[in-house]
Amino acid sequence: MFCREHAAQLRDVYSDITASGADVVAIGTGNMMYAKSFVDDEKVPFMVVVDEDGSAAEAASVTGGAKALLKLFTPSVLSAGKRARKAGHSQHKLGARSMQLGATFVIAPGNKVLYQHLDSDVGDHAPLADVLAALKSN
Amino acid sequence: MNPTLLGDIELAGVDGEQHRLGRLWADKPMVVVFLRHFG
Secondary structure (H helix, E strand, O other), X not given: OHHHHHHHHHHHHHXXXXXXXXXXXXXEOOOHHHHHHHHXXXXXXXXXXXXXXXXXXXXXXXXXXXXXHHOOOOHHHHHHHHHXXXXXXXXXXXXXXXXXXXXXXXXXXXXXXXXXXEOOOXXXXXXXXXXXHHHHHO | OOHHHHHOOEEEEOOOOXXXXXXXXXXXXXXXXXXXXXX
């Protein structure tokens, strides 16, 4: 549900991102069947790839496991759940490593990291205004 | 976060192609979003 909310938010600013000369790739856990359904349901306009074995998450130091489980029922997550449901998003079937937390990076040519946000809990996402500001600063 | 290590990884895309991640930001900035899952 939170992933779908975040994908929809990115979809809504995708034209602003491409207008700045950048693009978006979403890296998800789970399998290709879930990924295709996700893209179709949410009308995702950007590239989506599947990190089945978690190697990309590991390289990016994106955490999960028991740490994420402990953060699943905090007041901020419950509040974020209400926000996402109000916006029309619902929980679909979970894939592998569903306890992995999300993250957002902006990486420029030369492997230059312009921005990074490691989600603090399952309902947290990078503020898109910050992402757009990082792109403009490049 | 190690962008060099991440860039060497190749993943399957929904488009049916294999993508080496580093190529995606080789010539333009890329917003790289890790989703928890596709649920």
